[in-house]
Amino acid sequence: MIFILVGLLLVLFVADLVLGSVNIPIGEALKILFASSHENEAWFAIIHKIRLPRSLTAILVGGALSVAGLQMQTLFRNPLAGPSVLGITAGASLGVAAVMLVTGSATTAFAIKEMGLGGSWLIVIASSLGAAAVLLIILLISFKIRDNVVMLIVGLMMANITIAVVSIWQFFSSPEQIQEYILWTFGSLGGTTSEQLSVLSVIVLLGIFLTFLLSKPLNTLLLGEAYAQSMGLNVLRSRVTIIGVTSILAGAVTGFCGPIGFIGIAVPHLVRSFLNTSDHKILIPSCVLMGAVLMLLCDIISQVPGSNSVLPINAITALIGSPVVIWVIVKRRNLKASF
């Protein structure tokens, strides 16, 4: 299974580099990729400066969100959990909206402002801070409340609160001002520059590594908290670490690429269905690979190869992925066994 995924990943990675709006002959594209010689300067730049960073971003995003989703589903022992349910994505949105607000003048204190440019780093930092702020509140609550179902509800409510604040800002903003924010919410893999990509990759790789270290507590948590406690697991510390790692992964991805839905919920289900295991030592690397594969596939589709246009990645992930998940779950019917 792992080998199939690795093979798929490589094929899709190359396909993503070769296919795009600008029609580059496959032979020429492969030559640009694998031999350093090239004849067409523009094609070389397009593949190296546009498609390569985007494909790498897709792989990182897919891996990070899937692993974050897996952890949330295990922690809450709920198949509907995902990185967005804790309000982390909503917190990131709040941060972004807040940046757009601060750059406005005093008279428009309640409006989302057009930020101008050069705000890309600002957006990343703001959304990470927004995600962290929501996370901090949830962590504080999690010290008090031991019940995971209650935590899940608290997370959903936090998400609702932040969404409400953002919508108040939107209400007081003019349509042109909202546009930038709306575009951010569509998600984007192509906006990451090479600098941002290196930061993102460090965070994501670190997050995935930490998750891997957590696989034993995650396995134990699946058996129920009481049981986990009797096994000698420090449930509180595990929970805090899991939530922390998840929000770093989801917060960073949301910051760089906007809120990208579906992957976090769907990939863990796909992996569990195919592998028929609930051992996180296998699930985690499989989720990384499956998430990356799915994200690459969605990216290729969203580029609508051969056309001049693109589709929002956020819509594609849900549009392509949801039927797949439905099909897998209906076919396998082993969902309940995992929780």
Place this chain on the structure above:
Amino acid sequence: MKRLNKKLMNLGGGLLFWFVILLLFSGCSNSQKQEKGSASEPFPPFVETKIEHAIGFDIIYHDQWKELLLFRHYNDFTDTIKYALHFNGANVPDNIDNSHRIQIPVERVASMSTTHLGMFSFLNAEEVLKAIEVKKYVSSENIKKGVEAGEIAELSPAGEINLEVAVATNLDVVLGVGYPNSPNDAYQNLENLGIPVLLNADWQEKTLLGRAEWVKLLAALLNKEELANQAFRELEIRYNDVSKRLEIAEDKSPSVITGLAQGDVWYVAGGNSFSYYLLDLAGVKYPWARDESTGSVRLSFETVYEEGLKADYWLVPSVAKTLEEIRDADPRYADFKAYKSRQIFNIYGRFNEGGGNDFYESAVMNPDIVLKDIGKIFHPELFPEHNLYYYNQLK
């Protein structure tokens, strides 16, 4: 219900008025029963104006009233809205709705778009402007001072039209903006309160002169057609002079791209858009000239990137004001030919901190200067004496 009340009030007011008249001239008795004055007193004849460039409106002159027609081209359907501009007491056909009757000359006007503001000074009629949408978008110093002095009201400082301010300002007419998402409910409320709203759609004009010609609509409201005709003729002459100078440059056609990417998407000016029309005036080579859309076209980043690597010019990179801003937004922009040769221009030659831009204000009535700017950008040798006014070269 509100409208009915308003009608009754009009009727009441009219009766009271005639009662006073009757008291003063207690001679003539029962001949004055018409609701609003009589047709017997002669009205001065109208000076007519002809609409030659604009496609969004027309004026038909009748004996006692002017028929103003506003055409909507911007929805899926075309639609005509009819207004009657008339002197007090003139006979207006019954089929024109009460809220679409405007007594001229109007004396208290509100404008909901900065694109109208230049028209008031063009007609020497700045004193009739009594309300604007919001001060922060205004570039004109005179109008800003007027707002500060309390002579000009702000109708929607918080984003929505404040009906109480509108009523208190005692407006004769509101120059609204008709666009697909225009705040029609708010306009409806104004009309219910007896303030007619003209849904101007000057933005849908396809030419610079077409946009400027909306000044004739204001002229009709102010009964200043004579002045408008003469001033507009002079404007046409100035514009055509610049246009003729550009004809010599036809032989070469510099290539150009437009807009700026937002994530994966790059919106460029469509082949039938006003932005491309402006470029076309200078005779440029534009990769998407054959496109049919009247607005902007969604393209993928790499599609435009490929063209950007070789285009000589780059016009209006969104809100970017410096080369540094462009580079910070995405270092890949620095690969562009126009970036390397510093041939990037935006429309921030005259803007203010509040977000207002004179390009959307006085430029409407200065199409000759706009054209000169465009000529200067693409053919600097033809306009050695001209300095960019509305446009600005990024540094």
